[in-house]
Amino acid sequence: MTEMAPRRLLLVHAHPDDESINNGVTMARYAAEGAQVTLVTCTLGERGEVIPAELGHLGGAALGAHRREELAAAMGELGVSDFRLLGGAGRYRDSGMMGLADNDDPDCLWQADLDQAAAHLVAVIREVRPQVLVTYDDNGGYGHPDHIKAHRIAMRAADLAADPAVRSGLGEAWRIAKVYWNRVPRPAAEAAFARLNDALPGLPFAKSAAVDDVPGMVGDDRITAVIDGTPAHAAAKAAAMRAHATQIVVAEPYFALSNELAQPLFTTEYYELVRGTAGRGAEGVETDLFAGVTGDEGAL
Numbered sequence: 001m002t003e004m005a006p007r008r009l010l011l012v013h014a015h016p017d018d019e020s021i022n023n024g025v026t027m028a029r030y031a032a033e034g035a036q037v038t039l040v041t042c043t044l045g046e047r048g049e050v051i052p053a054e055l056g057h058l059g060g061a062a063l064g065a066h067r068r069e070e071l072a073a074a075m076g077e078l079g080v081s082d083f084r085l086l087g088g089a090g091r092y093r094d095s096g097m098m099g100l101a102d103n104d105d106p107d108c109l110w111q112a113d114l115d116q117a118a119a120h121l122v123a124v125i126r127e128v129r130p131q132v133l134v135t136y137d138d139n140g141g142y143g144h145p146d147h148i149k150a151h152r153i154a155m156r157a158a159d160l161a162a163d164p165a166v167r168s169g170l171g172e173a174w175r176i177a178k179v180y181w182n183r184v185p186r187p188a189a190e191a192a193f194a195r196l197n198d199a200l201p202g203l204p205f206a207k208s209a210a211v212d213d214v215p216g217m218v219g220d221d222r223i224t225a226v227i228d229g230t231p232a233h234a235a236a237k238a239a240a241m242r243a244h245a246t247q248i249v250v251a252e253p254y255f256a257l258s259n260e261l262a263q264p265l266f267t268t269e270y271y272e273l274v275r276g277t278a279g280r281g282a283e284g285v286e287t288d289l290f291a292g293v294t295g296d297e298g299a300l
């Protein structure tokens, strides 16, 4: 077995494309710095709407298989080699938007037993031994059932992995030192939308999304960490998003999902530390998610 990288980052997401939209710069940075970056995606996004007309025939399992390839291509752009599907490919199905009959599918993520789903992630946590976990807030950023469930699975698995009484596979109990939720500060979102609305006539999008549509938006005071992308990492993020071609149209520094509403492509990514101790710099906001992490303090 090869030696573990000293810094290990775990990200938990709902569908292929969420990781690149939310954390592309962060993933590219830490992969480039030699940290172990592990992505766990909970579903293949089989209920996603397909943007390109020539791929419009894809749906269900065929779309899931296609999105798995898009995810692999995106990870290639970010330099991330360790990406996994929760419980294996196809174990949990996309639940669709809140309130739809899709949510009643017994195989969908929304219907999954929380501890059973978390057990798959406990095994990953004990194998990878991440010091840092990144996931969504308790509303999944914007209320999608799979995003809410991904949040619950991530937080529950972090607890279970740290409990020596919970037996899972071969790994020893491991406590994740720092847990972050994806955030966007309202002032940054408002400034980005002001620039977007000025630029809109020259963009391939007819309309802009609303500021309040931005997932995970909070006041400035809730932001505890800021990862400012270098041009190389920003380019990697845009390329990773472009790799999810069934889901995203990119026109840097903007993009649109299947609703065709333009949004800013954030090349600075923001986080709120919800568990653990910040390793604060002079300006009071972390610029490194591993700040204050010393190594194997999570071993129990």
Ligand SMILES: [Zn+2]
Pocket: 014, 015, 018, 144, 147
């Ligand atoms: Zn999603």
